[in-house]
Amino acid sequence: MKPAAFEMVRPADAPEAGRALAAGDGAVKVMAGGQSLGPMLNLRLARPERLLDITALPGLSDCRETASHVEIGAAVTHARIEDGDCPEPIAGMLRHVAGGIAYRAVRNRGTIGGSLCHADPAADWVTALTALGAGVVATDGTGATREIPMPAFMLGAYRTALRPDEIVTAIRIPRHSPAARWGYHKICRKVGEFADAIGAFVADPETRICRAVFGSTGGAPLLLPDLAAHAARTGSPAGLTTVKTALEHSGLSLSAVKIHQLAVAHRRAVEEALADV
Amino acid sequence: MGVIVQYTSFVVHPFRTLRFLHECAGRAGRLRRRKVNVSTGIGERVQRKEDRRLLNGQARFVGDIRLPRQWEAAFVRSPVAHGRIRAVRKPAGAEARVFTAADLADVRPIRAQSSLPSYNASDQYPLAKDKVRFVGECVAICIAPTRAEAEDLAERVELEIDALPAVVDALKARQPDSALLHEEWGSNLFLTTFFDGDIDSLRKTAPVVIEREYSTARQCMNPMEGKGTLAHWDEKAGQLVVYTSTQVPHLIRTGISEFLGLDQGQVRVIAPDVGGGFGYKCVLQPEELSVSWVARRAGRPIRWTEDRREHLVAGANTRQHHYRLTAFADTRGRLLGIDAEITVDVGAYSVWPFTACLEAAQAGGNLPGPYDFGIYRCRTYSVATNKPAFTPYRGVARPGVCFAMELTIDAIARAVGREPSEVRKENLVPAAKMPYTNVTKKFYDSGDYPESVAQAEKAIDLKGFRARQAAARAEGRYLGIGFSTFTEQSAHGTKVFAAWGLPLVPGYDQAMVKITPSGSVEVRSGNHSFGQGLETTLAQVASEWLSVDVSRIGVVMGDTGVTPYSTGAYASRGMVMSGGAVSKAAEVLAGRVRRHAAHLLQCRAEDVRLAEGKAWHGAAHVTFEDIARAWYLRPDQLPDDVETAGLEVTEGYKPDIDTGVFTYATHAAVVEVDPDTGRVAIEDYFIFEDCGRRVNPLILEGQAYGGAAQGIGTALFEEVLYDANGQPLTSTLADYILPGPAELPAFRLGHAETLSPYTRHGIKGVGEGAAIAPGGAIVNAVNDALSPFGVELNSLPATPERVLGAILKAQAAREAAE
Numbered sequence A: 001m002k003p004a005a006f007e008m009v010r011p012a013d014a015p016e017a018g019r020a021l022a023a024g025d026g027a028v029k030v031m032a033g034g035q036s037l038g039p040m041l042n043l044r045l046a047r048p049e050r051l052l053d054i055t056a057l058p059g060l061s062d063c064r065e066t067a068s069h070v071e072i073g074a075a076v077t078h079a080r081i082e083d084g085d086c087p088e089p090i091a092g093m094l095r096h097v098a099g100g101i102a103y104r105a106v107r108n109r110g111t112i113g114g115s116l117c118h119a120d121p122a123a124d125w126v127t128a129l130t131a132l133g134a135g136v137v138a139t140d141g142t143g144a145t146r147e148i149p150m151p152a153f154m155l156g157a158y159r160t161a162l163r164p165d166e167i168v169t170a171i172r173i174p175r176h177s178p179a180a181r182w183g184y185h186k187i188c189r190k191v192g193e194f195a196d197a198i199g200a201f202v203a204d205p206e207t208r209i210c211r212a213v214f215g216s217t218g219g220a221p222l223l224l225p226d227l228a229a230h231a232a233r234t235g236s237p238a239g240l241t242t243v244k245t246a247l248e249h250s251g252l253s254l255s256a257v258k259i260h261q262l263a264v265a266h267r268r269a270v271e272e273a274l275a276d277v
Numbered sequence B: 001m002g003v004i005v006q007y008t009s010f011v012v013h014p015f016r017t018l019r020f021l022h023e024c025a026g027r028a029g030r031l032r033r034r035k036v037n038v039s040t041g042i043g044e045r046v047q048r049k050e051d052r053r054l055l056n057g058q059a060r061f062v063g064d065i066r067l068p069r070q071w072e073a074a075f076v077r078s079p080v081a082h083g084r085i086r087a088v089r090k091p092a093g094a095e096a097r098v099f100t101a102a103d104l105a106d107v108r109p110i111r112a113q114s115s116l117p118s119y120n121a122s123d124q125y126p127l128a129k130d131k132v133r134f135v136g137e138c139v140a141i142c143i144a145p146t147r148a149e150a151e152d153l154a155e156r157v158e159l160e161i162d163a164l165p166a167v168v169d170a171l172k173a174r175q176p177d178s179a180l181l182h183e184e185w186g187s188n189l190f191l192t193t194f195f196d197g198d199i200d201s202l203r204k205t206a207p208v209v210i211e212r213e214y215s216t217a218r219q220c221m222n223p224m225e226g227k228g229t230l231a232h233w234d235e236k237a238g239q240l241v242v243y244t245s246t247q248v249p250h251l252i253r254t255g256i257s258e259f260l261g262l263d264q265g266q267v268r269v270i271a272p273d274v275g276g277g278f279g280y281k282c283v284l285q286p287e288e289l290s291v292s293w294v295a296r297r298a299g300r301p302i303r304w305t306e307d308r309r310e311h312l313v314a315g316a317n318t319r320q321h322h323y324r325l326t327a328f329a330d331t332r333g334r335l336l337g338i339d340a341e342i343t344v345d346v347g348a349y350s351v352w353p354f355t356a357c358l359e360a361a362q363a364g365g366n367l368p369g370p371y372d373f374g375i376y377r378c379r380t381y382s383v384a385t386n387k388p389a390f391t392p393y394r395g396v397a398r399p400g401v402c403f404a405m406e407l408t409i410d411a412i413a414r415a416v417g418r419e420p421s422e423v424r425k426e427n428l429v430p431a432a433k434m435p436y437t438n439v440t441k442k443f444y445d446s447g448d449y450p451e452s453v454a455q456a457e458k459a460i461d462l463k464g465f466r467a468r469q470a471a472a473r474a475e476g477r478y479l480g481i482g483f484s485t486f487t488e489q490s491a492h493g494t495k496v497f498a499a500w501g502l503p504l505v506p507g508y509d510q511a512m513v514k515i516t517p518s519g520s521v522e523v524r525s526g527n528h529s530f531g532q533g534l535e536t537t538l539a540q541v542a543s544e545w546l547s548v549d550v551s552r553i554g555v556v557m558g559d560t561g562v563t564p565y566s567t568g569a570y571a572s573r574g575m576v577m578s579g580g581a582v583s584k585a586a587e588v589l590a591g592r593v594r595r596h597a598a599h600l601l602q603c604r605a606e607d608v609r610l611a612e613g614k615a616w617h618g619a620a621h622v623t624f625e626d627i628a629r630a631w632y633l634r635p636d637q638l639p640d641d642v643e644t645a646g647l648e649v650t651e652g653y654k655p656d657i658d659t660g661v662f663t664y665a666t667h668a669a670v671v672e673v674d675p676d677t678g679r680v681a682i683e684d685y686f687i688f689e690d691c692g693r694r695v696n697p698l699i700l701e702g703q704a705y706g707g708a709a710q711g712i713g714t715a716l717f718e719e720v721l722y723d724a725n726g727q728p729l730t731s732t733l734a735d736y737i738l739p740g741p742a743e744l745p746a747f748r749l750g751h752a753e754t755l756s757p758y759t760r761h762g763i764k765g766v767g768e769g770a771a772i773a774p775g776g777a778i779v780n781a782v783n784d785a786l787s788p789f790g791v792e793l794n795s796l797p798a799t800p801e802r803v804l805g806a807i808l809k810a811q812a813a814r815e816a817a818e
């Protein structure tokens, strides 16, 4: 389990990385924490000729706060978020999610941007950040940036909307009001394992925004606005049968066990969020 | 303070010495350590000698060794489960660095013979020759200065294989229309065995009849260190020197010499530090042969290190059983008889030397376990499938039979409406019947099996639990309790192994004990320590006789060049066999020490007492160093007719009986099942164990924790999955789930010490034990918890998927009925 030979370089800035990517025509890949790419290299499932280490790019390891948003650099590690090194767009949620990813050694290296770009359906950030209404900031070879809303960013399992000359430079998460509520429930085989089912729920009474997201569905996280509205309106989750029926009609091919676990994860996330309302 | 204990003082009636040292692990340790003169002999909680280097990263594994001019090897492995090899093409320009079956033409295939009737032997070429029979089977070996380069080379080797239908399901493989792995057999059966009993009469008369199918998953042992072999030809010694990660260095030496066609004198096997074995490393590995052969041919040291993916694919070789079982009982749940059919999914080949038969032979023989009943019929089928070759894993067959039997006991209890642990106690062999010969002619030497259940009931508070369970149910929480009892035949002797028809029968062990010129002690044993603490416990046995502190007792193991022959470490035999040999050698040596000391102290040898590393006559003493210096350096201080045998003794040991000594235990688990997610949480776990004399309670507790952790892996997590083409679906640790610290309970332990009347110091083997029972205890607890749902789980592991699946199915069935 040793990777095929590759070169490793550090581009000077994001546009240079974007140009190198585009010029590489598939033979060049970005490496952030290496916690997903590393195993792929070792298994020789990925065999790029050149890797671009982006962890030292200017700004990629910064966290910033504006009046309306929290901005997290793409190369910020799960561990830093877990440790409270980043501002929270909603009380405590990012720390909670980060702390439930893998174990500390992986969190020390793995990055939020890497996790989104890898687009593993069972991963945590894709679901959590969809629930938070985050946008992904991509920068291309010319230095132009655009913000892609989460639902449009992850297209399916391991597929994103990034163009060949784009890298992700930051994640922008709208700040929620102090009255906002969240719940995040991950069902997994053991501590730090990838999820079998995730329920994420966010509701902000001030902005009247609410989202219910189902993660680990085999594809991009599934948003079911009706269920979110029901929970926000009634203060409790929809009945299990209703949720299961909604999942059955989602168009995804899910086993009975998976549907049940997703429905339970949703119920628990909503209950957690609205526990003391 | 070291006391010399006469061996005979241990041969007493077992029940008089039955001591229930009911204790929590840590407490006893603290109390004992306060003694003034600390003995390091038998029974002491001595800290492990080997841990300093292991914990400080200073151990030396095969992967740490670097010899001049050493190269690394990578294997080309079969990508298909079953196929006929048309061609193996070496990459152009690299022909001299790639070797195939054609190159290894002078290597004999691994063939494990068995004297059992109906046995079919298989030929396993270290590099597949005409056919490949499992995904991961070695087809070629490539060498290069680094592993990465060797893998580059391996990638360029072209295989042309005509795929054949894969045989993935052992039950289907028994059907006449199945594809065949070894065509010349005309079937896929390595072996069938029978026990015959008059079951048909029971079928008509027994008031309670329980019929079940049970299955256990295929597993992968996952020692922290995988396999690894480094070989080179030592021209001066005229020897092939093989460093290899093994439990059985002397056996591997024999195997390499036989299959490579070398004289034993031309082979030296050295097992350096070994990072776990569990049985995975007790058989000759095809890789050991290939690496050895290539090292000779290439004229340079060659190393291969198994990586985790190789391990999870080509090492997925254990535990998979299927049972069809009918139990007959009376209206109180008293067992009358068992009728069973056991199918073992053996994989493609019969391993050397333990063969493909050991598992099924043990399963058939051990299914009745600790129970007292009269009629037994059992057929076992050892079936060839397109999977890696079955290898015995900690507990050998018993985790399967214990699971089947313990679930059956609970099913009977439910059928007669009684508390399962009551039914269990009534069915176990009672102490009054010891020693007891069971229905498969196993000779249970000593113990009080029902008492172990009673102790577990008390420790886990069965009565209080039932009240708690009822209260929790009222709140919609589902708690369950489960028990599981087993006997473990340990240190089987000659007759047992001979009866299994093995090509190689262990019987006894030798050990050497020596006093060095500075008065320290050296112990040499051909057994090996790979985590089980033998380095410490063998030193304790020597310390028991010689009174020298274990810090001054060096233990040398693992190197066939410097240790007496031993068949090695497996079957919980180390402490009984090698411990016995060290004990005998140390006893003889202690006699010699006393005689030399008597001369120096001017007294009679009978009046010399050994304590604290000194020889005493009354208040006068000489140190071991004085004695050793006199012997080695100043013979002028010794009499003219000095005993010239010296301060070095090699002795051998064989227990008084050949049939093994039986450790036993009861495990009790309390679980909470989340019926919404299928998750099983272990709330409490208690183990009551009797392994005879506890040489080192600290190590014993460690063995219990480790074994139970592996058993919990079996119970809840571990499962190798294949698709219909025999492709493994669990080739990384993201898919093959091992329990981690967070998934394990804080185990609580209790002990009895019923000394075996038939072994030195009353020791019984215990290394494997705790891995046996968790499957039974936990799934019984899960079934207890889920009884309101009408769910009964009968297969391992109890994953959330299985548990929730069963609940949903039961619900759907209920709804359909309504």
Ligand SMILES: Cc1cc2nc3c(=O)[nH]c(=O)nc-3n(C[C@H](O)[C@H](O)[C@H](O)COP(=O)(O)OP(=O)(O)OC[C@H]3O[C@@H](n4cnc5c(N)ncnc54)[C@H](O)[C@@H]3O)c2cc1C
Residues within 6 Å of the ligand: A029, A030, A031, A032, A033, A034, A035, A036, A037, A038, A054, A074, A075, A100, A101, A102, A103, A106, A109, A110, A111, A112, A113, A114, A115, A117, A118, A122, A123, A124, A125, A166, A167, A168, A169, A192, A193, A194, A195
């Ligand atoms: C044992 C283990 C357990 C894990 N458990 C979990 C878990 O429970 N939950 C979970 O969510 N994750 C889990 N992970 C995955 C982990 O979170 C990784 O950190 C994450 O998936 C990838 O982040 P990375 O920085 O390591 O990215 P890398 O591995 O470096 O890259 C991943 C992919 O993204 C691309 N990429 C990375 N950064 C950028 C960028 N800025 N722009 C464009 N492309 C980019 C790379 O080219 C590559 O294709 C686990 C990983 C391991 C090894």
